Amino acid sequence: MSKAEFIENVAAAGDMSKAEAKRAVELVFGEIEKGLKGAKKEGKYTIGTFGTFTISKRAARMGRNPQTGEAIKIKASKVLRFKPAAQLKDAAGC
Template structure:
């Protein structure tokens, strides 16, 4: 689903204009982003019955180029993960 489709669905479900729905969606996504920035210690941002966003760190490591077999260095990185709450899993039928 594209962001535009998501906004249209929110507008329809909330009986509001697309402009209002876009503002709401941007506010929610912005709050998740800001919450993750504020949660630098543990890297967790939990939204009640929705789920938990976490920032995981990957250490630098060695890898191999699949074409040449040459050893390469892979930089340390961070990735964002989401773990849904049990209520969200039930709602989705998982």
């Protein structure tokens, strides 16, 4: 689903104009982004019955170039993970 389709669905479900729905969606996404930026130290950002975002660290490791088989270094990185809350899992049938 594209962001435009998501906004259309919110507008239809909320009985509002597309402009109002876009503003609401942008506010929600903005708050999630702000929360994640604030959670850099803790590494965790929880949204009630929606789920929990966690920031994990991947250690540096050795890998292989699949074309040549040559060993290469893969540097350390951070990864954003999401674990849905039980209520969200139930809604998805998981």
